[in-house]
Amino acid sequence: MTAHDIPEPARLHTDAVVVDGLQINNWSREVFEELRTGGVSGVNATAAVWEGTDQTLRTVAEWYQMAQRHNDLMLLAETADDIRKAKDEGRVAVMLGFQNTSPFGDDYRLVEVFSRLGVRIAQLTYNIQNAVGGSCYEPEDSGLTRFGRNIVAEMNRVGMLIDLSHVGNRTSLDAVEASVAPVAITHSNPTWFVDNPRNKPAEVLRAVAEGGGVVGCCLYPLVLGGAGTGLDEFCAMVRRLVDEIGPEHVALGSDCTRNWDDGYVEWLRSGHWRPRGEVPATWPEWPHWFRGPEDFPRVTDGLVAAGLDEHTVRGVLGENWLGLFDDVFLGGRAA
Amino acid sequence: MTAHDIPEPARLHTDAVVVDGLQINNWSREVFEELRTGGVSGVNATAAVWEGTDQTLRTVAEWYQMAQRHNDLMLLAETADDIRKAKDEGRVAVMLGFQNTSPFGDDYRLVEVFSRLGVRIAQLTYNIQNAVGGSCYEPEDSGLTRFGRNIVAEMNRVGMLIDLSHVGNRTSLDAVEASVAPVAITHSNPTWFVDNPRNKPAEVLRAVAEGGGVVGCCLYPLVLGGAGTGLDEFCAMVRRLVDEIGPEHVALGSDCTRNWDDGYVEWLRSGHWRPRGEVPATWPEWPHWFRGPEDFPRVTDGLVAAGLDEHTVRGVLGENWLGLFDDVFLGGRAA
Numbered sequence: 001m002t003a004h005d006i007p008e009p010a011r012l013h014t015d016a017v018v019v020d021g022l023q024i025n026n027w028s029r030e031v032f033e034e035l036r037t038g039g040v041s042g043v044n045a046t047a048a049v050w051e052g053t054d055q056t057l058r059t060v061a062e063w064y065q066m067a068q069r070h071n072d073l074m075l076l077a078e079t080a081d082d083i084r085k086a087k088d089e090g091r092v093a094v095m096l097g098f099q100n101t102s103p104f105g106d107d108y109r110l111v112e113v114f115s116r117l118g119v120r121i122a123q124l125t126y127n128i129q130n131a132v133g134g135s136c137y138e139p140e141d142s143g144l145t146r147f148g149r150n151i152v153a154e155m156n157r158v159g160m161l162i163d164l165s166h167v168g169n170r171t172s173l174d175a176v177e178a179s180v181a182p183v184a185i186t187h188s189n190p191t192w193f194v195d196n197p198r199n200k201p202a203e204v205l206r207a208v209a210e211g212g213g214v215v216g217c218c219l220y221p222l223v224l225g226g227a228g229t230g231l232d233e234f235c236a237m238v239r240r241l242v243d244e245i246g247p248e249h250v251a252l253g254s255d256c257t258r259n260w261d262d263g264y265v266e267w268l269r270s271g272h273w274r275p276r277g278e279v280p281a282t283w284p285e286w287p288h289w290f291r292g293p294e295d296f297p298r299v300t301d302g303l304v305a306a307g308l309d310e311h312t313v314r315g316v317l318g319e320n321w322l323g324l325f326d327d328v329f330l331g332g333r334a335a
Numbered sequence: 336m337t338a339h340d341i342p343e344p345a346r347l348h349t350d351a352v353v354v355d356g357l358q359i360n361n362w363s364r365e366v367f368e369e370l371r372t373g374g375v376s377g378v379n380a381t382a383a384v385w386e387g388t389d390q391t392l393r394t395v396a397e398w399y400q401m402a403q404r405h406n407d408l409m410l411l412a413e414t415a416d417d418i419r420k421a422k423d424e425g426r427v428a429v430m431l432g433f434q435n436t437s438p439f440g441d442d443y444r445l446v447e448v449f450s451r452l453g454v455r456i457a458q459l460t461y462n463i464q465n466a467v468g469g470s471c472y473e474p475e476d477s478g479l480t481r482f483g484r485n486i487v488a489e490m491n492r493v494g495m496l497i498d499l500s501h502v503g504n505r506t507s508l509d510a511v512e513a514s515v516a517p518v519a520i521t522h523s524n525p526t527w528f529v530d531n532p533r534n535k536p537a538e539v540l541r542a543v544a545e546g547g548g549v550v551g552c553c554l555y556p557l558v559l560g561g562a563g564t565g566l567d568e569f570c571a572m573v574r575r576l577v578d579e580i581g582p583e584h585v586a587l588g589s590d591c592t593r594n595w596d597d598g599y600v601e602w603l604r605s606g607h608w609r610p611r612g613e614v615p616a617t618w619p620e621w622p623h624w625f626r627g628p629e630d631f632p633r634v635t636d637g638l639v640a641a642g643l644d645e646h647t648v649r650g651v652l653g654e655n656w657l658g659l660f661d662d663v664f665l666g667g668r669a670a
Contacts, residue, residue: 054389061444109396116452 021253216253551588
């Protein structure tokens with residue numbers, strides 16, 4: 001490798017289409033500006049965690065209002081091309097995603113309803129067993145249920161991306177097998193990096209990659225090993241994962257949580273499935289090198305410093321998500 | 336006028352694009368076949384009368400299922416061109432419409448939500464005063480309310496057609512004035528034909544036409560003067576209305592109610608706003624010359640016999656609805 005081959009990180013970051021596999025911010029104009037400052041052109045924005053059908057409908061409706069109010073700064077994306085367009089225009093493309101299948105209730109028909117409303121990604125379970133399958137925190141993972149198989153088939157039919165980040169390993173393997181389309185882990189790391197229920201054993205990572213899917217390496221302190229983990233350690237993990245499952249299957253999913261108070265992290269952890277206050281929660285400290293979306297250029301620095309070539313860095317930063325979205329989405333309408 | 340100018344009704348009916356301004360059937364494959372037999376290419380199908388947000392979402396979801404199951408026979412239409420396409424293909428284009436604003440609840444943002452789901456037409460009120468305005472049966476019509484003005488503005492913005500059929504006269508005149516887009520009366524007749532609260536005084540008919548809107552003359556026995564009214568009387572009414580408000584402003588809205596039992600007509604009349612059984616209801620008898628969608632060719636016969644020229648007959652049968660839809664709809668997405 002000659003000096004000529006070593007990408008200049010700042011130029012590379014500016015040129016690349018940067019896509020974040022998941023953020024769950026308290027969204028506002030300021031947060032969109034943070035994304036733009038960080039050079040992020042596309043993001044999977046969480047529109048439901050525990051919410052049911054009606055409440056999620058209101059959240060989606062509010063996104064339409066935001067898209068009107070901040071039209072100069074962002075747009076709602078339904079395709080990978082919408083993200084490419086946002087990059088060209090210097091705007092941020094927000095793709096609506098669920099971290100749960102709770103908005104579908106027990107009605108598989110609502111997959112198409114929310115698809116038509118612009119929702120492109122849904123995680124099969126959040127932090128507990130649900131009607132679709134087992135979560136990563138569940139001592140007994142049911143596997144993908146009968147209803148879960150219908151949800152997977154319907155998501156395949158309408159072109160909605162299946163996300164396994166918080167999903168239990170048994171259900172995840174079932175889903176990879178059941179799905180005719182590639183699936184994603186939008187925001188998790190390998191358990192060989194940090195052994196945490198939210199991270200994924202090699203078997204699951206490999207299954208996702210072999211099915212044509214993508215794994216978003218995650219910056220959330222809990223799955224990163226805490227705020228003390230170095231950028232070099234994170235990027236060395238990315239590099240090893242690239243070696244293990246292939247450069248086109250690795251991406252980023254920061255799990256940014258901008259502007260929430262501690263009440264929100266307790267909501268995320270406890271929802272209404274257990275009493276508030278039973279397990280108190282506060283937000284963890286983020287590493288000094290990644291405080292929020294504005295710090296994405298540093299990640300590019302780190303990936304280059306870790307010795308990844310330009311093509312791989314571009315893949316990890318965004319092209320791999322775009323390729324997956326091109327594969328999976330059908331433009332928002334059932335075939 | 337020479338013999339050459341008198342259209343041949345059967346040929347005319349086959350050639351024309353026939354669009355029905357409103358049907359509220361218990362939909363099934365058999366009913367779609369009745370429409371096809373009757374040469375109907377497009378229909379505004381009622382997807383809500385009293386139902387709220389969640390229940391209406393399920394109705395819309397079920398329409399998506401029907402569109403899959405009966406794809407050979409029908410399609411869901413979002414534009415006038417979808418209806419023209421259905422005509423070319425020998426299928427029936429179903430356009431989803433509401434006979435109430437109840438699915439929006441008290442949240443004007445849900446107009447865009449349902450617009451994105453394919454709903455193209457909404458009547459501002461059904462049979463009682465609601466948050467938007469007064470119904471035609473209300474002794475005191477509030478006029479278009481503050482919320483109602485926001486609903487009208489939002490319907491204008493997203494391209495949803497405002498229907499005034501069951502709406503009170505004061506609210507109707509307010510809505511015509513407030514709307515920047517033409518509006519419709521999808522299924523009512525003039526009060527000079529039958530003096531019934533569901534029919535419209537000349538002032539309202541004129542206001543709708545002057546705003547570029549369309550009035551769908553209605554075959555429902557209650558507003559037709561009963562089953563004894565003759566086809567010639569109905570068609571003479573159409574002709575007089577054409578003379579009064581202009582040929583491009585008159586169309587048809589049969590209000591067909593196929594395959595429901597009497598429980599449904601009581602639901603329509605009483606919803607849950609008064610106790611069931613308080614005002615018992617049974618379906619009225621339809622005139623012998625119009626029992627259902629299969630009898631549309633007879634209406635064409637009658638319009639020709641009433642002396643309307645071919646251009647006017649084509650307008651009344653469907654072109655006037657298509658023109659209005661072209662004017663009002665924006666292809667299902669907010670600008």
